[in-house]
Amino acid sequence: MNIWNAHFECMELSELRRIQTTRLQETMERVYFNVPYYRNKMQEAGLGPESLQHPEDLQKFPFTTKQDLRDNYPFSLFAVPISEIVRIHASSGTTGKPTVVGYTRRDIVTWSEVMARTLTSAGANRNDFIHVAYGYGLFTGGLGLHYGGEKIGASVIPVSGGNTKRQLQLMQDFGSTVLACTPTYALFLAEAIEENHIDRNTLKLHTGVFGAEPWTENMRREIEEKLRIRAIDIYGLSEIIGPGVASECIMQNGLHINEDHFYPEIIDPDTLEVLPEGKAGELVFTTITKEGLPLIRYRTRDLTRLTYGKCPCGRTLVRMEKCLGRSDDMLIIRGVNLFPSQIESILLEMSEIKPHYQLIADRINNLDTLELQVEVDEEFFQDKISQLQTLRQKIQNNLESTMGISIQVHLVEPKTLARSEGKSQRVIDKRKY
Amino acid sequence: MIIHQLSVFLENKAGRLTEVLDALGKENIRIKALSIADTSEFGILRMLVSDPEKARQTLKERSFTVNITEVISIMTPNEASYYAKALKILSDLEISIEYTYAFSVGEKSIVVMRCSNNELAIKALKDHEMELIRASDLYRI
Numbered sequence: 375m376n377i378w379n380a381h382f383e384c385m386e387l388s389e390l391r392r393i394q395t396t397r398l399q400e401t402m403e404r405v406y407f408n409v410p411y412y413r414n415k416m417q418e419a420g421l422g423p424e425s426l427q428h429p430e431d432l433q434k435f436p437f438t439t440k441q442d443l444r445d446n447y448p449f450s451l452f453a454v455p456i457s458e459i460v461r462i463h464a465s466s467g468t469t470g471k472p473t474v475v476g477y478t479r480r481d482i483v484t485w486s487e488v489m490a491r492t493l494t495s496a497g498a499n500r501n502d503f504i505h506v507a508y509g510y511g512l513f514t515g516g517l518g519l520h521y522g523g524e525k526i527g528a529s530v531i532p533v534s535g536g537n538t539k540r541q542l543q544l545m546q547d548f549g550s551t552v553l554a555c556t557p558t559y560a561l562f563l564a565e566a567i568e569e570n571h572i573d574r575n576t577l578k579l580h581t582g583v584f585g586a587e588p589w590t591e592n593m594r595r596e597i598e599e600k601l602r603i604r605a606i607d608i609y610g611l612s613e614i615i616g617p618g619v620a621s622e623c624i625m626q627n628g629l630h631i632n633e634d635h636f637y638p639e640i641i642d643p644d645t646l647e648v649l650p651e652g653k654a655g656e657l658v659f660t661t662i663t664k665e666g667l668p669l670i671r672y673r674t675r676d677l678t679r680l681t682y683g684k685c686p687c688g689r690t691l692v693r694m695e696k697c698l699g700r701s702d703d704m705l706i707i708r709g710v711n712l713f714p715s716q717i718e719s720i721l722l723e724m725s726e727i728k729p730h731y732q733l734i735a736d737r738i739n740n741l742d743t744l745e746l747q748v749e750v751d752e753e754f755f756q757d758k759i760s761q762l763q764t765l766r767q768k769i770q771n772n773l774e775s776t777m778g779i780s781i782q783v784h785l786v787e788p789k790t791l792a793r794s795e796g797k798s799q800r801v802i803d804k805r806k807y
Numbered sequence: 808m809i810i811h812q813l814s815v816f817l818e819n820k821a822g823r824l825t826e827v828l829d830a831l832g833k834e835n836i837r838i839k840a841l842s843i844a845d846t847s848e849f850g851i852l853r854m855l856v857s858d859p860e861k862a863r864q865t866l867k868e869r870s871f872t873v874n875i876t877e878v879i880s881i882m883t884p885n886e887a888s889y890y891a892k893a894l895k896i897l898s899d900l901e902i903s904i905e906y907t908y909a910f911s912v913g914e915k916s917i918v919v920m921r922c923s924n925n926e927l928a929i930k931a932l933k934d935h936e937m938e939l940i941r942a943s944d945l946y947r948i
């Protein structure tokens with residue numbers, strides 16, 4: 375079993391804690407002296423960088439949320455001058471305000487390092503052809519896998535997302551061995567292979583690294599059977615670094631968190647108290663080596679539990695369980711994160727409609743779909759078909775340009791039932807995880 | 808000369824039209840003309856009824872999206888050429904027709920039109936001695 379960086383990945387716990395403590399202290403100093411937002415927050419709580427002597431002291435420090443990133447849009451949380459930033463990524467956000475993340479040159483090196491660990495633990499090496507079907511661009515998926523693939527010396531094929539026919543063609547012609555994409559797209563590709571009568575024996579795929587959306591053990595089995603590969607779960611979020619925060623080894627029994635870079639805690643999402651080892655709760659990260667955008671106790675909203683102890687693969691890094699859900703109402707559709715509130719605020723900006731809506735997420739032919747039903751408002755209703763069709767198109771365009779994802783819009787009659795029962799159910803998720 | 812037409816937004820779902828008709832029937836509202844414009848997802852039901860305001864209230868109470876729109880109506884002999892003549896009068900004045908529907912009663916036809924400018928259309932049709940009808944006339948036919 376290959377390990378990219380055995381020194382860190384298989385480190386004795388006491389040694390790891392010592393390194394984490396030093397790095398946590400450096401991080402506290404970095405944000406205290408370079409990020410006014412953190413300095414104010416720490417001063418308000420009567421804390422300074424020296425308040426952290428042991429990792430447990432972290433519990434005294436306030437959390438960071440997605441809202442804090444939005445409030446400091448775009449660059450106010452950066453801890454270095456812009457001249458030190460070499461890359462900016464962003465994820466979709468409320469009405470055109472995405473969550474922005476910046477990387478220094480060293481952050482890119484860190485990111486490549488953790489992605490090299492990810493790919494190596496999935497069983498990939500320099501002889502592999504890594505077929506990256508994650509989107510390239512502001513989304514961190516594509517470039518994250520790309521840099522990690524190059525770092526381990528593999529041949530990276532930056533196909534990016536979409537255009538399934540070309541994906542299949544290149545997969546055959548180049549002999550792709552490792553597939554990187556969202557799990558739903560992997561299933562979609564599997565079906566496309568069947569539909570196009572491509573002989574599986576002409577494909578050289580042996581492994582898939584899948585993430586950016588929640589998926590179940592059932593989906594894993596289906597992907598593994600259909601594509602005849604080993605399907606590895608990878609985890610990350612752009613705020614922390616992108617993919618590479620944690621990943622499974624070939625034991626497929628929990629995702630090893632790169633805790634020499636990202637310090638994890640599990641909290642109760644209601645009381646915000648840190649939970650004892652082994653309890654399920656919300657995952658919180660403090661980045662301890664990042665320069666561009668260090669975050670203190672960032673609430674991921676992902677629910678999981680942590681398992682400490684040495685893994686049969688040899689790694690000592692703590693393992694997180696496959697995510698069990700969310701502690702908020704975020705939906706993940708084809709790898710894109712979105713909140714019902716974002717859709718609501720887009721609707722609120724349109725004078726022709728009132729925000730009476732329902733979102734229906736479904737999975738059709740292994741692809742996530744999102745449908746928005748909006749009620750036709752009496753004040754706007756003028757009895758012309760063309761007017762309604764224009765309205766429908768306008769809503770669809772507004773959603774797509776802000777959210778970066780296509781949403782089927784349907785105009786519907788007012789719902790008597792939902793109203794009389796008070797708060798209506800805004801989101802119906804028919805997908806089976 | 809302006810006639811108040813009832814317009815109802817309907818999803819393409821079984822039973823919705825029945826519900827509208829039942830509701831109006833219970834209130835003794837009579838329907839003189841009815842047409843549906845539809846797309847794959849939704850339709851607009853347009854009706855000339857005996858009491859548009861009461862009909863609107865009735866349907867609104869049942870959570871339908873309803874509106875009252877103004878249309879005009881002419882009575883012509885039962886021949887296509889008369890209909891064509893009326894349309895030509897309007898098109899010559901660049902008055903466009905957003906939609907139209909017609910029904911015949913004996914030897915006569917009743918044509919309902921929604922024009923881009925109803926007032927101008929009424930004047931033009933009158934000038935050409937077309938027979939415009941009032942809402943009150945409609946229920947006597």
